Amino acid sequence: DAGVIQSPRHEVTEMGQEVTLRCKPISGHNSLFWYRQTMMRGLELLIYFNNNVPIDDSGMPEDRFSAKMPNASFSTLKIQPSEPRDSAVYFCASSTDRGQPQHFGDGTRLSIL
Amino acid sequence: DAKTTQPPSMDCAEGRAANLPCNHSTISGNEYVYWYRQIHSQGPQYIIHGLKNNETNEMASLIITEDRKSSTLILPHATLRDTAVYYCIVRERSGAGSYQLTFGKGTKLSVIP
Numbered sequence: 001d002a003g004v005i006q007s008p009r010h011e012v013t014e015m016g017q018e019v020t021l022r023c024k025p026i027s028g029h030n031s032l033f034w035y036r037q038t039m040m041r042g043l044e045l046l047i048y049f050n051n052n053v054p055i056d057d058s059g060m061p062e063d064r065f066s067a068k069m070p071n072a073s074f075s076t077l078k079i080q081p082s083e084p085r086d087s088a089v090y091f092c093a094s095s096t097d098r099g100q101p102q103h104f105g106d107g108t109r110l111s112i113l
Numbered sequence: 114d115a116k117t118t119q120p121p122s123m124d125c126a127e128g129r130a131a132n133l134p135c136n137h138s139t140i141s142g143n144e145y146v147y148w149y150r151q152i153h154s155q156g157p158q159y160i161i162h163g164l165k166n167n168e169t170n171e172m173a174s175l176i177i178t179e180d181r182k183s184s185t186l187i188l189p190h191a192t193l194r195d196t197a198v199y200y201c202i203v204r205e206r207s208g209a210g211s212y213q214l215t216f217g218k219g220t221k222l223s224v225i226p
Contacts, residue, residue, distance in 0.1 A: 004156075031212065043157070043216035055212070091156050098212035099205075101147070104156030 002026070004105035006092050012111045018080040021108045024073055025094030033102060034067055034077050035091040043091070049075065050098055082112045116140065116203040122221045125195075131188040133220050135201030138182045143205050146177060147214070148186045150197040157200065157216070160186065164206070191224045198222075 005024040013019060025032050034046040047057040052069045060067070064083070069075040079086055089109050093102040118136040125131040137146060147162040161168055161175045163184070168175045174187040188195055200219040205211045 033212070033214075042218065043214075045213060045215075048212050050212075093156070099207060101159040101162060102214060103159060106154075106156050 004092055004094050004103055006105035006108050008108060010109045013082060014113050015083055016081045019082045019110060021077040021090050023075045023092030023105060026103055029094035029096050031095045031098045032069060032075050033093040037089045084112045087112050117201045117217055119201055119220045124223050124225055125191045127193060127224050127226050128190055131191040131222060133186040133199050136183045137203050140181050140203050144203045145206050146184050147202040147204055149200045152197040193224050196222060196224045
């Protein structure tokens with residue numbers, strides 16, 4: 001079975017540019033999560049969707065960050081404009097329901113120069 | 114804030130059992146104990162979870178004390194591929210907090226040849 005698929009695996013871009021990260025959850029999972037991992041702060045939940053609807057975005061650091069889930073098989077996390085402090089590994093995870101184990105993708109390593 | 118306390122690092126000889134402890138003295142009756150691990154450059158991987166009974170699956174065993182204030186993850190025959198950071202997480206089984214996975218610093222397990 002295919003797991004959570006994230007793209008790109010690596011992204012290097014200059015500050016001020018728009019960055020779009022993509023995630024395909026496991027088929028049949030109706031909950032989707034975006035996390036960010038840095039050395040300083042560890043793994044942090046950014047936003048969570050249930051049945052394609054954003055439920056809690058309190059972890060989104062600021063208005064430069066936005067996330068969408070147009071359908072059950074696709075989600076995006078967008079940063080516009082990007083800043084060097086956004087450099088991190090961004091993970092997407094999905095689960096069958098919010099109380100069930102979450103399954104993570106391999107992440108996107110983002111570097112903002 | 115993570116609700117768990119884990120040793121920062123542990124070593125284990127290859128082929129031996131790895132016993133990873135976790136303290137969660139403030140756990141409530143509504144909360145499960147989850148274990149995840151993160152191998153270098155990969156996303157977190159779900160291992161096992163439990164409420165109060167001991168649990169076993171193909172990856173590991175989870176032993177929860179009777180008062181539920183601590184638990185131990187057991188990898189029965191550790192291999193070099195088990196070298197990873199292991200996270201013990203307490204999460205609500207229902208309600209608003211049932212989606213939240215709060216990752217602490219975990220235990221870095223090094224399996225030694």
